[in-house]
Structures are given as C-alpha cells and as structure tokens.
Amino acid sequence: MATVSPPWAYSLHLPHDPRAPGIARATLRTVLAAHHLTALAPTAELLASELLTNAHLHTRGPYALRLRAMEPGRLRVAVWDSDPRVPAGFARDGDTLVAVPPDSAEDGRGLHLVRACADSWGSSVLGESGASKGGKLLWAECQWGDLS
Numbered sequence: 102m103a104t105v106s107p108p109w110a111y112s113l114h115l116p117h118d119p120r121a122p123g124i125a126r127a128t129l130r131t132v133l134a135a136h137h138l139t140a141l142a143p144t145a146e147l148l149a150s151e152l153l154t155n156a157h158l159h160t161r162g163p164y165a166l167r168l169r170a171m172e173p174g175r176l177r178v179a180v181w182d183s184d185p186r187v188p189a190g191f192a193r194d195g196d197t198l199v200a201v202p203p204d205s206a207e208d209g210r211g212l213h214l215v216r217a218c219a220d221s222w223g224s225s226v227l228g229e230s231g232a233s234k235g236g237k238l239l240w241a242e243c244q245w246g247d248l249s
Contacts, residue, residue: 109136110169115153117163122153125166129178132168138176141245145178147218148241151211152180155239160184171242175220179240187224188212191239212239220244 113128115121129149133142149166156164164182171177190212216222219241226237 108170108172110167112168113166115164115166117157117161119157121164122150122157125153126150129166129168133176136170138245141176141243144218144243145176148178148215148243149180151215152178152239152241155188155190155211156180156182159188167238167240174245175242176245177240177242179238181227181236181238183234183236185226185235185237187226187237187239190216191222191224215239215241218243 111128111132113125115125126146126149129146130139130142133139133145138145145168153164153166160182162183164180167177167179167181169177169179220243222239222241224237224239227235
C-alpha cells in the first residue's frame with residue numbers, strides 16, 4: 102500500500118452547519134490513521150474540536166479544517182474562518198496571556214485548553230487578495246516524535 106510521505110497537507114471546507122465539527126473530527130481521525138499516527142489522535146482531536154467549535158459558534162460563514170505535517174515530527178491543526186478578529190483566548194498582550202475565566206463561567210475555556218495541550222499555537226490574520234478570502238487562521242501544533 103502506497104502512503105504519502107511528510108510533508109503532507111489536507112484541507113476540509115465546511116459549511117456553517119452544526120454537524121460540520123463532527124465530520125471534521127472524523128476526517129482528522131481518518132487522516133491520522135492513514136499516516137499511522139493514531140496515537141496522536143486524542144490530542145489532535147481535542148485541538149481540532151475546540152478550534153472548530155469556536156469557528157462555528159462565533160462566525161456566520163463557512164470555515165475549514167487544515168491538517169499539515171510539519172518537519173520535524175509535528176502536526177499542525179488549523180481552522181480558518183472568514184472573521185479577521187482573533188478571539189481573546191488566543192490574543193497576546195506582549196507576552197501576557199488573557200486570564201482564564203472564573204470557575205463559575207459556563208464557557209470561555211476552549212482556547213485556553215488548546216494553549217495548554219498544544220506544543221505551540223498561534224494565529225494569523227489573512228488579508229483579502231486574489232484567491233484569499235481573508236479572515237483568520239488559528240492553529241495549534243502537537244509533536245508526534247516516535248509513535249511507532
């Protein structure tokens with residue numbers, strides 16, 4: 102069976118539909134299984150789930166899941182959406198991060214969870230030009246090292 106060697110990338114464009122994050126997580130598991138990275142699935146799925154849910158809840162348009170093997174031994178899980186505003190959970194004030202919500206808060210912890218579980222994370226605001234629709238890309242990376 103032929104496999105794709107790193108670096109590889111996949112992009113799944115999703116409609117603004119409540120079923121889209123689940124479909125994206127299933128796709129992520131399939132991609133990781135195809136690349137013999139199933140041990141990475143729990144962390145990668147958590148990262149994707151939080152980023153996808155954030156895009157679904159806080160934007161009105163379509164969004165996309167992007168998976169990319171990074172050298173050396175890192176997986177980037179990213180979610181694009183058309184809103185250029187970076188959420189407070191990913192915003193940085195110099196090197197100071199936004200505070201975690203109080204225990205009584207019912208939401209607002211998802212991006213803090215991404216930051217805690219990822220080896221690295223960040224955001225890019227994308228300008229509209231040519232094929233680019235603008236918006237932003239929130240990403241998180243996890244290391245796969247030797248998962249054999």
